Amino acid sequence: MSDFIEFENVSKTYEMGEVAIHALDDVSFSIEEGEFVVILGASGAGKSTILNLLGGMDTATSGKIVVDGKNIESCNDRELTLYRRSDVGFVFQFYNLVQNLTLRENVELAAQIVKDPLDIDEAIAAVGLSDRASNFPSQLSGGEQQRVAIARALVKNPKLLLCDEPTGA
Template sequence: MEHFVQFEDVSKYYQTGSVRIAAADHLNFYVDKGEFCIIVGPSGAGKTTLLNILGGMDTCDEGHVWLDGQDVSHFSEKELTTYRRYDVGFVFQFYNLVQNLTALENVELASEICRDPLDPAATLESVGLGERLNNFPAQLSGGEQQRVSIARALAKNPKLLLCDEPTGALDYKTGKQVLALLQRTCRETGRTVIVITHNTALTAMADRIIQVKSGQILSNKVNEHPVPVEQIEW
């Protein structure tokens, strides 16, 4: 069976003076379509490097990266730009919203560069912001701004949603609400969602758990009984 996401012997090296550091060291793992996957590991484990390679923001030095049957690792710069634009939605720790645009305009911005975008207003409504379309980022709470950034990523109608510590700038309660939204999005749309975190407690909500340490994959496990994030305490 062909996996939706697959890393085959992927390595990424950085040179510091005469020392060569492997940020990704012969990574092998896969994620299947429609899974809610959590990649967990301590700071500096190589999680963000892995995400950047999968998202086409960085390239690997060795190996192959596959998404939906495409070998992303051998794309040209132009092909990578197209890939980032159409196939991948990004959600970061910081919301990166355009401050002088409303919530709706921020989401419209993303939908305008895509082949088959979702309706921006309907997407904001789906993340619980139907009443806030005309608010500017400064008029929104941190949790609401992160919802706008999720709506912006979803409006592109991407094949894959990549989330790098999406609750890192949020308080406990708001963080849980955002994670519940991401889990619900995965369940309701069948979209593949990958979340990076250092919080091991969150792995209980995942369909698949990938553990990373020192640039290597420690384990890639299926969780037969994922639980709603509301039931998780940390």
């Protein structure tokens, strides 16, 4: 059986005019189905870059990324959109909640775009925010907003859950 995630000789360079920033330089690793993996590294080491590539939100400069048999780097835009929507749950480093939707609506929105979501109220209860469900993000503390972001990713019941600094706040 092959690995669930294969990250093979991946490089990512950001071109900033004259300057090239090598965020990832020939990175390889593999992850099996069901594995829980933590990526540790200094600020600027490339952790978010790895998650963005795995989540189909950015493309590598070179190398091969395979998730559950699908070669992410050879997907077209439509396939990538579908992959992001149905296969990936992403907890962003800076949450990215919809500010004019309540906590529950933020989670509901994510549940609506997938075929087989978890129960919305169970996902909210799982992060301990049932009593705040009708609050807007601006009414919540940083850590509470982060927990909404976690519930929103969980409710999609994704194949792959990517969490960028999920305990940061």
